Amino acid sequence: MVCRDQTDMQRCPHTMLLLSQLPEDVLYHILSHLDCTSLSRLSQVCKSIYRFVSRDEVWRKIAKECLNTGITRNGTDIYPDLQLKERVKVAHNWLDGLCKRTIPLKWKTKLLPWLQLDGDMLYLSQAADIGAFHLCRESGRLQRHPSEIFSGHRGDVCRFVLTDSHL
Incomplete structure (x- = not known):
């Protein structure tokens, strides 16, 4: 029998091992x-x-069954420098047709963003630009690309105020 954590082991009448033990x-x-x-x-x-x-030993059996993981039918590894776990992940994503080309929004650590939500628009400052992103009401997700970009500022926009007609 396997216990989940140390407190389970203290309550159990029999000596038990953690899964990792x-x-x-x-x-x-x-x-x-x-x-x-x-x-x-x-x-x-x-x-x-x-x-x-x-x-790699844990993923070898699954990798043999996947397409394009670099494991041949006789078990030889064509790409020993790449982790099998990552190759299986790519093979499954390929099979399911999943391809992510975009990277989530990034900015330098010294440039803190400022966010403001107005109805179904999210305004986000990044460096000297302020982007306006539409929120989809059904899913609650943001558009990948801003519908408008307000630029022309000289420095980092670390704070802004949104009113009825002005930004």
Whole structure:
């Protein structure tokens, strides 16, 4: 029997092990029965399990079944420098048709943004520009690109005020 944490072990009448305390060969055997999604979720439990689940040996069985992971049918790894976990992730995204080309908004750490929401418009300052993004009412998501950009400021716009007709 396996306990979830130290407090469970104190309450249990029998001596029990944490999942991360199991011998490696037993843990490999247990993890060999999990699918890609389950392994990814299990890796979020704690740092020690994350490190263990990130090993190539854990992902080898799944990688053999995936297309374009660099593992041949006889088990040879064509790309030993790349983590199998990442190659399986790319293969699954490729199979599902998922491709993310855009990067979330970024700015330098010294330039703090200022946000202001007005109805279905979100105004966001980044450096010397203020972008106006539409919010979709159904999903609550932002447009990827601003509908308007207010620029012409000389320095970092760290604060602004929005009124009925002026920004």
